[in-house]
Amino acid sequence: MDRTEPGHRQARLRSTPRREVGPLLREWRQRRKLSQLALALDVGVSPRHLSFVETGRSRPSAELLLSMSEHLALPLRERNDLLLAAGYAPRYSETPLESPDLQVVRSALQRLLAAHDPYPGVALDRHWNVVLANRAAERLMGLLPPHLVGPPLNMMRASLHPEGFAAATLNFEAWGRHLLHELERARAAADDPVLAALAAEVGGYPNVAAPLATATRRPTYQESLLIPCVLLSGEGRTLSLFTTQATFGSPRDITLAELTVELFYPADAATEDALRAQAI
Template sequence: MHPSPLHGTAASNPAAHAVGPLLRDWRQRRRLSQMELALDAGISPRHLSFIETGRSRPSPQVLLALAERLSVPLRERNTLLLTTGYAPHYPERPLETADMNPVREHLQRLLAAHEPYPGLVLDRYWNAVLVNEAARSLAGLIAPELSAPTLNVYRASLHPEGLARFTVNFDEWAAHLLHNLRRSIEASGDMALVELEREVLAYPGVRAALDASRPESGRPVLLVPCVLDLPLGRLSLFTTLTSFGTPRDVTLDELCVELFYPADEPTERALRALRP
């Protein structure tokens, strides 16, 4: 049985004032009504209304149930708990720690098995934390400053001193990347990603690519390749993104694997020819 909505009033629990607007923001971002969210989370709409307006302090169980229904990233779930005065629920272990050795080894094996095609492990900001040799070869074509302190997929792909200068279908590929970045922002609400979007939109030709790439028919493009004119020849590549299923660690929740595949036979032959 859930606690009364009046349990822990705003006056006695100032944290209730802080968490309410955060939850309301996540609910509105997911385009859910109070009724829909409350019923899905197993609480009354009145209780949810009291939580959002700061009149009631939710228990950790209620808070996590709401966050689960709203698909709140694990890092932000910890923030909700801390804001309400509770301890964080999800651990965060850097990939370099001993506890994460098995995960890192699995990822390295995955990238090695993907050779001679490029593969990268990315963090929440699309920074490369692990790469295979094929991806490292592509990274060698961009200006060194774009790899410092770490290689970021959006900067490396859209900056004029990055892969943009080799990209034959730049407008189409840039628009594809920007739509992905916008989806990441909407899913996470991360202001650092908003700043990254603002940065790359200021690169020459990037903002114009959004309008230039819209198909006149209005029909969605099923598969967008990245077509590169490189010294070894023309490469046409498509990508897949893979994330961990039901992670219970913040670091794992934020990692994804991007694997590039040849979109045609000439690309496959060119990449296989590079393999020792």
């Protein structure tokens, strides 16, 4: 088993060519809209030294790169990229969720999702691929055509594709705009070609390209508090669901840092009754 240090599985490296650390750091600083002076003061170095790092005249220490990564709020995967670009070994492991090393975590996620039934719940990776789902979520997935089921089932694609959940989403204008905002926020926060390709794909769907530019319908009372997803189920029942999201606290592994648990809750009594009836 390959390890960078005891107790850590080696992070999987990207196949893209390695970039120079200076331009890569400058790109992240500019993406976060920070001046050299602001970042230098945050990490306790002189603006001159930071300028030398960005122009390649000075090689930063691994500790300085990690400090700057923290202040720039970089995902763990991108922190590894900075270290590799400077010639250092990656610090953060990337352990497959199905690995025996994550059995305890996987079991905890499965218990959480099972306890949430009969309400839908899923665990998603960085790209909105479903890695775990409870029975209520699997029942909703029955609305999808085979070509959107996967594997992997991508929730962003399945929710926005005109043949997917979008076809049954009664408030698609509001819900779709919310999903596109979330996708754009994630794409802007990380240098990820997969997210960029996903954003380009869903942005080209005929039901997404134009109708979501403006909102024309007056929001309901519930929508003034939060945006639910209003679905027409296979039985012809209207399901109004709102979501919560949870992540792991202080993760040191890329897989765990990129996992999100999304739990759906009934937004009204009729939806709660319908979900409980379907579970019988």
